[in-house]
Structure formats: C-alpha cells, structure tokens
Amino acid sequence: MIESLSESRAPDSRVIAARFAALSHPARIEILKHLSASRCCSCREVVDHLDLAQSTVSQHLKILVEAGLVRFEADRQRSRYAVDHAALAGVSASLHELVNSCCSSR
Structure with missing residues (x-):
C-alpha cells in the first residue's frame, strides 16, 4: 500500500510550511520532476538519473x-516512490490563496 501524509481536509499552516520547506532544495525539485515523468520509480532509478549519491537521494x-x-511503497527488496499529485496541487492552491489574500487589497 502506498503511504502519504496527504490530508482529506484543508492542510493547516504547519503542513503547508513543511511542504514548502521540502520544495526548497533544488535536488528535491529535480527528484519531483523525475518522478512526475514516471508512474513510480525506485531510489536506484532516481540515483541513475541524478548526479547524487544513493544516500543523498534517499535522504531527499x-x-x-x-x-x-x-x-512510498515497500516492494520486496526495493522501495517505490511516486508523486502525490493531489498534495502537490494542494501546495499550488495554498500558494495561490496566500498570494490572493495578501495582494487582493491593493
């Protein structure tokens, strides 16, 4: 079974901040791009795509x-990873909402 911290209700500020923090590293952006181009990948497949050590990719x-x-899905001896598109869309919606609430009074 694929696990995620996605929430069915609107995420609170801590969840939003944690997601923005996770997006704050260029390697993680590249990992998301690579995962988005595939249905799912193993850590090894991500390592082969990026010029990073396996331990670094695992940490990201x-x-x-x-x-x-x-x-994340445990698959016998290797783990499989896939983008949670709903969570990523939620980040986009949260940013859009924040920009609108901050800039709409101008």
Whole structure:
C-alpha cells in the first residue's frame, strides 16, 4: 500500500510550511520532476538519473515523503516512490490563496 501524509481536509499552516520547506532544495525539485515523468520509480532509478549519491537521494526522498509530496511503497527488496499529485496541487492552491489574500487589497 502506498503511504502519504496527504490530508482529506484543508492542510493547516504547519503542513503547508513543511511542504514548502521540502520544495526548497533544488535536488528535491529535480527528484519531483523525475518522478512526475514516471508512474513510480525506485531510489536506484532516481540515483541513475541524478548526479547524487544513493544516500543523498534517499535522504531527499525521505523528506519529500514526510512532507506528503511523495508516496512510498515497500516492494520486496526495493522501495517505490511516486508523486502525490493531489498534495502537490494542494501546495499550488495554498500558494495561490496566500498570494490572493495578501495582494487582493491593493
């Protein structure tokens, strides 16, 4: 079963901040791009695509999973990762809402 921290209700400020923090590293953005181009990937497949050590990619994937932006599935000896498109769309909606609330009074 694929695990995620996605929430069925609107995420609170802590969840939004954690997701923005997870997006704050260029390697994690590249990982998300690579995962988005595939249905799901193993850590090894991400490592092969990026010029990063396996341990580094694993750490970045862990952060993305903990933030709820990437789903994780244990598959025998290797783990599979996939973008949680609903969570990523939620980040976009949260940013849009924040910009509108801050800028609409101008």
